[in-house]
Amino acid sequence: MQQSSVKAVLGPTNTGKTHLAIERMCAHSSGAMGFPLRLLAREVYDRVRAIKGDRNVALITGEERIEPEGARYMCCTVEAMPRDGGGRAFIALDEAQLSADRERGHIFTDRLLNARGREETMLLGAATLAPMVKALVPEAEITDRPRFSTLKHIGPRKLSRLPPRSAVVAFSAEQVYAVAEMLRRFRGGAAVVMGALSPETRNRQVELFQNGEVDYIVATDAIGMGLNLDVTHVAFAGLTKFDGVRTRRLDPAEMAQIAGRAGRHQKDGTFGTLAGGQRGGTPPEFSEEEIYAIEEHRFAPITKLFWREAEPRFESIGTLIADLEAPPADEVLRLAPEAIDLATLKRLSQEPFAAQIRTPGMVRRFWEACSLPDFRARGPDVHARFVARLWQDLSEGYLGADYVAARISELDNMAGDIDTIQGRIAAIRSWAYICQRPDWVLARDEMASRARAVEAKLSDALHARLTERFVNRRTTILMKSLGENASALPITLDDQGLVKVEDETIGRVEGLRFHVDHSADHADRKMLLAAAEKALPRLLGERVDRLLASDMAGVTLSRGAIRWGRQMLATTTARENTAMPVLEPSADVAKLPEAKRMALMEALESWLAAKLAPLEPLEKLQQAARATDTGSQGRALLLNLLSGHGFVTRERAGIEHLPKEIRPFLRKTGVTFGALDIFAPALLKPAPRQLLAALGTDRRPLEEAMLPVIPDRKSLPAGYRHAGSQAIRIDLAEKIFRKAHEARAAAQASGDAPKKRKGGARNARKFTLDLALPISIGLEQDNAVRLLGQAGFRVQRARPLAEGAYGPARPDLWEWRPARRQQPQSRPPVKPREGSAFAALADLVR
Incomplete structure (x- = not known):
């Protein structure tokens, strides 16, 4: 070559x-x-x-x-x-x-x-x-090849002052979790990347950072292994780590490998330490030599590489171990420290079953089993026991599909916290590795597919737990949006009144009032309120439009206040000479834009006018009180009737001097002159009485349905009169009185009424009275007698028939005595105290 x-x-x-x-x-x-x-x-x-x-x-x-x-x-x-x-x-x-x-x-x-x-x-x-x-x-x-961008040291930074797009590097899971928790509190959250995470989970967490959902990522030194991230600053939470043998300070080349993640392509990067990164000690800091080495990329060269025989002999376990521990021939190579696979091999070689491993094929297969990575990171002893159990099946041939499927199924559980799910992912990675071996598992492809599916599910669950714990997406979005352009926040209001920013709920609008989301902590409330206030005029305007379009659906009147749900829109204040009150907008309505406020108040006035239609009889009485031909006596009566909200007793009505010619006029306006009360029957119906109570005009107890007869109460409802242990509506009581007077008049006209006993008035006549009407209304007989007694009717109970006598029972006899006007008693003059000025004045008068 x-x-x-x-x-x-x-x-x-x-x-x-x-x-x-x-x-x-x-x-x-x-x-x-x-x-x-x-x-x-x-x-x-x-x-x-x-x-x-x-x-x-x-x-x-x-x-x-x-x-x-x-x-x-x-x-x-x-x-x-x-x-x-x-x-x-x-x-x-x-x-x-x-x-x-x-x-x-x-x-x-x-x-x-x-x-x-x-x-x-x-x-x-x-x-x-x-x-x-x-x-x-x-x-x-x-x-x-030179670096595309420069790398500069900027010193320590607090978590609350970390620049956006920063990566915080820690060297233990506890420190990673602590930093991520603080970032969630101060900056809305962070993605988490650790070597213990599955690749799928790491991908999902990196994606959180890359797509901008969070501006910070907390990672172990695994971030230095070529992860391509859009990081502008790397903050070291510590400068020491445990390398498997001892806790030592990172060498400059390792620091540069991690710090070099800052800056991509032509974009420069920065690095520094995290102020307060080590609990109970001084913050970590780079030395001047380390800073120079990292910025200038000048490091001590590597002088030794680790080596181990890659093709050992498999004649026996002893020969295999000897080859794996043989030193290298080249002087620039160094024998690798005892790795987990060799430690497992040496431990299991002492077990009794190792004596049965004699052939090169068995030794090779045994070494492959010992080379299973320790994904669970439980240590050599625990890992060796796992491999020993695995070898028991491999030594006999293959792992059965049912056995492997059962082990995979045991791990198919998404419940638990972060550490629990991480443990299951480590375990399923072991089985995924086992299932990849073509000579270990029957139905290898199917089992491998199952293992990957469970790992994917566990990874999704772990990603969800990490995001739930360390990412406050709502705070992240708000901080980012407020920093860029607060007026352009993508805040929306849904049909349920939830206020959302990019599908994250920040509160809810009840009526026209904004309430911060109850799950927000104290630190987030100010930010949520600040974000909402920017969009509230627009959102509340939309809310008003929806209310107007719904024909005021859900609006109610209660105790003088108009409410939409639980939110007050306006209060009512009684106005003289009219049933239509004055509307005063609530503080929340007053904050609306002027156009929306005026439109809402006009709609409320129209709604209230339609709502108060049953009070037309009251309006008619008020118009009569204002008429000039009513007269002073008639006007006085009407004012008393209006102040009683539809009824008043004769004693308080002031009708002693009312001219008779005015009464027909008053009856046309709806006034009834009763035996004990003067009232407007139309105002004793359920709708008017409910409206008067809802307006707060009549604060007396209300009987919603205005039933004819109700049980007596300590506080008598408006429109009722006591009748013994019951109460009866005033207009129905008047019917009973009228029926009694008609019976009395009929008896007198017929002349067949019996004479009253001696000692009574000569013109008083007794008569019989049928109590069918009050009883049919619902009054008990004794209570009907008591009610009639209020109007001057007295009953004389008939004596029962003598013993042995036969025939119809004698009827009760009634009589009526009009109430006498009590003349004011003249009091004797008070004699002045002797010696006083008034005594001297009395002498002068005499």
Whole structure:
């Protein structure tokens, strides 16, 4: 192979290395690219597929395999990448500087040394890898690429002062959650990206940030592995991390790898630390040397790469372990630290079942089982027990489809918090990896499909939990909109009165009053009110238009107030000489634009006028009181009747001096002169009485239905008179009195009424009275007697028939005695106190 066939493209982040490799691969007849993350492999797979078509591109990772028949291009993780290139024309290795990584470095080193394209091989990585490329691949042509944009240090920033489109990098899940929670409180929320998330969840969270739903993203150092984000600033929440062995400070190259995510293409970026990023200590800060190294992209070169035998012998488990622990021959290579796969192999080699593994085929199969990644990150002991259980089935042949389906079904549960769902995703990734092995699982394709489906569902559930916990979409939208153009907020009002900003509820309008959403905390209330006030004139105007178009549907009158639902629109104030009151707009109506306010008040007046139609008899009485031919005595009576809102007792009516010729006129206006009361019968019906109470004009108790007879009450409803243990409507009481007088008059006219006993008035006549009318109305007999007694009727109970006598019972006898006018008693003059001035004056008068 010619020297020019191997090219090393080295440089900092944002130099277009990956884009160049994609272009070169698409220019060849076939190719493969290896990436450090499944997420990156998927991203490039989508890009190449858009160029070459779905049938020509494959995606191969540990947990996912999309391999159309005859696919010429392959995007894969480094572990799934063919060691020798697979005979493809083009091979590219991304992030090749990870050959110096303690955990996975030996895999990158092996691909760097052995994976070659038939026509072209491209090694992509940091400039620090150049000495290793010269030493290990001397035929490679090294090309340096400068960064498209500059990177500048701007010092520490508080969370509340982070610039938009910022990424906060933390180095533990607890710190990621704490920072994201504070960002939700201060800035509306943040997307979350961690290595423990599934690729689908990470994609969904990155999408939240990329499409602008949130302006901040909180991530672990996995963000430095080539994630293409529109980040303008990177803030470090800390500068130390646990690398699997100890907690250490990041070296400048690692800092630059992360900080380099700021700025894309020609857009410059900034980096700094997060003020208060470490609890209980001083904020982290870069040294001057580190700042210079990051800004100028000058770092110490890599001097050693990790290596492990990629093709060990499988003669026995001991031989396999010896080969995996054999030191490298080249002095620039270093034996890789014991990885989880080797630790698992060494632990299980001590188990009794290991003695049964003798043939090279069994040893190879056992090593493949021990190479299962520890997705759950439970540690070597827990992972070794899982592999041991897996080997029990693999040693006998295949995993049964029923067994695998049952394990997958156990994880098909979307309930739980973030940590619970993350644990299930890690577990299902293990089974997705197992199902990808062609010689491990029966019905491999079906089981792999099931595992991917459950992982997708769990990823959706985890994305929903993360968004629910760390993203306040409403606050994010409002802050963004208020910052750009507050007058152009997309605020809408739906038919239920909900006020929304891009489908996020910020409150509700009841009537014409805005109420902030009850779920908003104290910090958000001011912002929600500020946003709503910008659009309230327009929204309330639309609300008024809907009310007018509905013919005032839902508007009610109660206690002198006109309400729409629970919202007061206007109050009523009684006006002299007319039943139509004066309307005063409420404070909320007064805030409406003038045109809308006038239109609403006119509509309310029209609605109220129609509503008060049953009060026409009252209006007629008021007109009669204003007439000049009513006379002073008639006007006095009408004013008393109006002040009683339709009825008044004769004692309070003042009719002693009312001329008889005025009475016909008053009767035409609807006045009835009763035995005990003077009233307007039309105003004793349910509708007028309800309206008088609703207007607040008559504040006495109201009987809604104005039933003829009701139980007696301590507070007598308007329009009723006591009748013993019951109360009767005034107009019906007058019918009973009139019926009694008619019976008395008929008895006197016929002359057959019995004489009254001695001692009574000579002209008093007794008569019989049938109580069928009051009883039919609903009065009890004793209560009817008490009611008639108020009008001067007295009853003499008939004696029962003597014992042994037969015949009809004797009727009760009634008599009527008109009420006598009580003459005022003359009081004797009061004698002045002796010696007072009034006593002396009395002497002078005498």
